[in-house]
Amino acid sequence: MRAKKSILSLAVSLAMTTGLAVSAQVNAAQEQANQTQAEQEQQNNKNDSFEKIVVTSQKRTQSLNEVPVAVSVLNSDQINSAFANNMEGLQSLVPSVSFRKGTTTRNSALTVRGIGTISFSIAAEPSVATVVDGVVLGRSGQAFADLYDVDRIEVLRGPQGTLFGKNASAGVVNITTKDPSYDTTGSIETSFYQDNEYRFKGVVSGGLSDDLAASLTVFKGKFDGYIDNVYNNEKVNGYDREGARAVFKYEPTDDLTVKFIAEYYNADDDCCADLEGLPSGRNPDSQAVPNSNGIVDGIADIDLDQRKVDHDYESRTIDKHSAFSVQVDKTIGDHTYTSITAQRSWDNTEFREGDFTSIAGDSNQPVFGAPFQLHDIGEQQWDQFSQEFRVTSNLSGPFNYVAGLFYWNMDSQRNFTRDASCQNNAGQLDSAMAFYAQNNLSGAELDAALADLDGYAQGLGVSCNANDIVSATAYMSTEFNNWAAFADGTYELSDDLTMLFGLRYTDDEVSYTHRRVSNDVYGRRGVGVRPATLNTDEQGKAEETNVSGRLGMQYDLGDGQMVYGTYSQGYKGPGFNIYYNFNPDNDGREIAPEESDAFELGYKYASSDFVFNFAVFKTEIEGFQANNFDCSDGTCITRLTNAGDVSTQGAEVDFMWAATDALTLTGGIAYIKAEIDEFNCPPEVAAGSCTDRSGLDVPFSPDLKYSLSADYFIETEHGFNVHVNGSYIYTDEQYSDLPNNVGEFNPAALLPDYGILNASVGLSFKDDAFRVSLIAKNLTDESYATTYSGDNFRYQIPRDAERYFGVSFKARF
Numbered sequence: 001m002r003a004k005k006s007i008l009s010l011a012v013s014l015a016m017t018t019g020l021a022v023s024a025q026v027n028a029a030q031e032q033a034n035q036t037q038a039e040q041e042q043q044n045n046k047n048d049s050f051e052k053i054v055v056t057s058q059k060r061t062q063s064l065n066e067v068p069v070a071v072s073v074l075n076s077d078q079i080n081s082a083f084a085n086n087m088e089g090l091q092s093l094v095p096s097v098s099f100r101k102g103t104t105t106r107n108s109a110l111t112v113r114g115i116g117t118i119s120f121s122i123a124a125e126p127s128v129a130t131v132v133d134g135v136v137l138g139r140s141g142q143a144f145a146d147l148y149d150v151d152r153i154e155v156l157r158g159p160q161g162t163l164f165g166k167n168a169s170a171g172v173v174n175i176t177t178k179d180p181s182y183d184t185t186g187s188i189e190t191s192f193y194q195d196n197e198y199r200f201k202g203v204v205s206g207g208l209s210d211d212l213a214a215s216l217t218v219f220k221g222k223f224d225g226y227i228d229n230v231y232n233n234e235k236v237n238g239y240d241r242e243g244a245r246a247v248f249k250y251e252p253t254d255d256l257t258v259k260f261i262a263e264y265y266n267a268d269d270d271c272c273a274d275l276e277g278l279p280s281g282r283n284p285d286s287q288a289v290p291n292s293n294g295i296v297d298g299i300a301d302i303d304l305d306q307r308k309v310d311h312d313y314e315s316r317t318i319d320k321h322s323a324f325s326v327q328v329d330k331t332i333g334d335h336t337y338t339s340i341t342a343q344r345s346w347d348n349t350e351f352r353e354g355d356f357t358s359i360a361g362d363s364n365q366p367v368f369g370a371p372f373q374l375h376d377i378g379e380q381q382w383d384q385f386s387q388e389f390r391v392t393s394n395l396s397g398p399f400n401y402v403a404g405l406f407y408w409n410m411d412s413q414r415n416f417t418r419d420a421s422c423q424n425n426a427g428q429l430d431s432a433m434a435f436y437a438q439n440n441l442s443g444a445e446l447d448a449a450l451a452d453l454d455g456y457a458q459g460l461g462v463s464c465n466a467n468d469i470v471s472a473t474a475y476m477s478t479e480f481n482n483w484a485a486f487a488d489g490t491y492e493l494s495d496d497l498t499m500l501f502g503l504r505y506t507d508d509e510v511s512y513t514h515r516r517v518s519n520d521v522y523g524r525r526g527v528g529v530r531p532a533t534l535n536t537d538e539q540g541k542a543e544e545t546n547v548s549g550r551l552g553m554q555y556d557l558g559d560g561q562m563v564y565g566t567y568s569q570g571y572k573g574p575g576f577n578i579y580y581n582f583n584p585d586n587d588g589r590e591i592a593p594e595e596s597d598a599f600e601l602g603y604k605y606a607s608s609d610f611v612f613n614f615a616v617f618k619t620e621i622e623g624f625q626a627n628n629f630d631c632s633d634g635t636c637i638t639r640l641t642n643a644g645d646v647s648t649q650g651a652e653v654d655f656m657w658a659a660t661d662a663l664t665l666t667g668g669i670a671y672i673k674a675e676i677d678e679f680n681c682p683p684e685v686a687a688g689s690c691t692d693r694s695g696l697d698v699p700f701s702p703d704l705k706y707s708l709s710a711d712y713f714i715e716t717e718h719g720f721n722v723h724v725n726g727s728y729i730y731t732d733e734q735y736s737d738l739p740n741n742v743g744e745f746n747p748a749a750l751l752p753d754y755g756i757l758n759a760s761v762g763l764s765f766k767d768d769a770f771r772v773s774l775i776a777k778n779l780t781d782e783s784y785a786t787t788y789s790g791d792n793f794r795y796q797i798p799r800d801a802e803r804y805f806g807v808s809f810k811a812r813f
Helices: 007-030 037-052 078-083 085-094 140-144 430-439 441-450 454-461
Strands: 071-075 099-100 109-112 128-132 150-157 171-177 185-193 197-209 211-222 228-229 234-236 239-253 256-269 294-295 298-301 317-331 335-353 374-393 399-421 469-492 498-517 534-559 563-570 592-608 610-629 637-658 663-679 704-715 720-731 752-765 772-775 787-790 794-796 804-812
Touching: 071 078, 078 085, 078 150, 078 704, 078 720, 085 099, 085 704, 085 720, 109 128, 128 140, 140 335, 430 441, 430 454, 441 454, 469 534, 498 563, 563 610
Parallel strands: 128 171
Antiparallel strands: 071 150, 099 109, 150 171, 185 197, 185 804, 197 211, 211 239, 228 234, 239 256, 256 317, 294 298, 317 335, 335 374, 374 399, 399 469, 469 498, 498 534, 534 563, 563 592, 592 610, 610 637, 637 663, 663 704, 704 720, 720 752, 752 772, 772 804, 787 794
C-alpha cells in the first residue's frame, strides 16, 4: 500500500478546498458591483467568441457550428487550464477518446469511439490519424511528445477517409500550433510540482519586417519519478525533456502566405516500468510485492496503490524528433492553392526490464524452477516525407469544394536485441547442440557427438541454466508508400439545405525485411529468444488500392442551429506482423486492409453564450486489425491479424456555456458500445477450438465516459483578479485485451472505473501580465490503472493516479 500523504499535502488540499469556498463568497459580493463599460465590452467580446470557434478539420477555416462532423475542440485556454503537457494528459477531456499506455511512446496508442490499433509490429499503422499543422504523422507515438506551442486540438470522431486518408479509419486528432504575431510579444512560464518536477517554457514572437513575422518557443522539463525502485533506492518513471520550435510567416502580398516550421525535441525518460499489481510469485520476499489476494472468484484484486518495483535493469525510453515543413497558400481569383511539404525524423530507443525482478539470472538451476532473466534493447528510426497539393474554392457560389493530391513515404529501421536465460525445460539444449555439431563437425566426430549430445555438451562446458544468458538480434525494416487523389464538396440545394459529398482514391504499398540472428555461440534457445535453428532472412510486400466516399445532407434550422446526416467510409492500409520473434509461417501473411462504414446524425447549436453538439452514430468495421490469441504452440501469445468484424455505436454530447459573466462550463459525455460482431479463428489454431465471441467488448472501449470543467473569474478591487478552474473526469471500467479464442476475458485485464477531480486557483496582476497558480491534481486521491500489460500481473499506473500539488508562474510582455 502507498504511504499516507504528508501533513504538507493535506494542508495544501485543505487550502485548495477553502480557497474554492472563499472564491464563491468573494464572487457573490463582487457581482453586486457594477462593471465599467470597458469591462462589459470585454465580456461581450468573450461571449461572442462562442459563435466563432474556428476549426480546420475540413481543410478550410470554418466555425465549429458550421462543420457537419462530430468534432471536439480544446482551445489554448482549456489546454493551459488543464496544466497537462501532452496528449496523455489531455485525451481525458474528450470523452470519446481513450489512451493505451505502453512501456514506451512507440507502444502507446489512442482509440476513438472504442476503435484503435494496438500492436508491436513496425509494419502496421494506427487507426487514429494524428495531424500537426496539416502534416500526417506516421506513428501515434510521435504525438505523445510534449505539447508546448498549441493553439487548439480538434478531435474528429469516426472515419475521416475522404480528407485524411488511410490511417483515419477511426478518427483524427488535428493539432494546430500558434502563428507568430507582428506585434512583439513574449511569455515565460515555469511550474514546480511535488517529487521534484519542474517545467519551463519561453516564447518570443514579433515582426522582423513589414511582411515577415517569426516566433521561437523553447521548453525544458524534468521529473525524478514517482515509483520507488527498492533494488537501488532510486525513483523511476520520470523524464528529462527539452525542445524548441521556430516559425516564420512570410506575407509579401495579400494573396500569398508562406509559413516555415522547424522543431526538435529530445527526451530521456526512465519510463515506463510495469508495476506488479497482482502477485507474480517471482520474488515473494521483495519489498515490492503487491498488497493483493490475486484473482479470487474470477475478480482481480489489483493493488492500485502499488508504487514500488524491484528491478535490476532500468526501463528507459530515449526519443529524438526533428521536423521541418513549409506551407504555401496562394489565392488566385476564387480559389486558394495550397502546398504542404514536410520532412520528419524520429529516433526511439527503448530499454526494457522483461523479467520484472532483481533476482533473475543468478541461479545455476534450469528455468522455470529458477527465476529467469529477460532484458531488451530496441532501437528504431523513422524518416517520413509528405507532399500535399490542394485547391480550395472560396465559397463564392452554391458549389464549393476542396480537391487535391497527396504523397507520403516512410522508411523505418529497427534493431532489437534480447538477453535472456537459457531455456531447457523441454530438452531444447539437445536441438541446439545437434545443430552446432552439424555445422562444426563431420564424419566420425559428428556421429559420436549426435550419439551422445549430453556428453558432447559437457565436453564443451556448455550448460543451459538460468545464469547462462543467451541472446539474439532482429534487424527489421519497413517502407510505406502512399499516394492519393481526393475531393470533398458541398452544394447548396437551397438557402437552408446543403448536399455533402466526397471521394478519395488511395494507392498503398508496404514492404518489409526481417533478419534475426542468434548471438549465442551454440545457438541455444532462451526465454523469449529463438534458437539459431530459427534464424530468419525474410522479406515481403503488399499493394492495395481503395476508393472511400462520403455522402450526406446538412440543414440549417436558423437561430444558430443545424442538423446533419452522413454516411462515410474509412480505410486503413495493409500490413504485416513484423516484430522480434517473427515467425515466417504465421506472420509472413499479409494483413488485409481494414475498412469501415459509418452512419452519423448530428445536431449543433451556437449562440453568444452557449454551444451544444449532439451526435448518434454506428460504425461497422470489416477486417479489424487487432492482436488475436494464438496458443497453437503451447504458449499463448497475441498476434496481429485481421481478427474479424467489429462495430461501435452510441451517442455523444459536447457543450460550452457562459453561465454568467464570471462562470464558464465546458463538458461532454459519450455512451459507446464497441463490440465484436464476428471474430476469425487464427489459421494456426485447431479447428473447433474457437467459439463465437459476438457481443463481447473491444479493448479500451469504456461504455461511459464524461467530463465537466468550470472556469470562474473574480475581479477584485485589490490590484489582482482570481481565476478558479475545476474539472471532473469519469471513465467507466474497460478491458485492456480481447477475449481469448473461447470467448473468455482474463480477469486481470479488466481495468476498474475511476473519477478524477482536478483544480487550480490563480491570481493575475496588471491585466494578466503576471499570473501565479496553485495546482491540485487528483484531489480525491483516487488511484487507477490505464493498461494491463500482461503475464497476469503487470500494469501501468500513471503519475496522475495519486494526489499531488504544484505551483505555476507566468509572465507576459
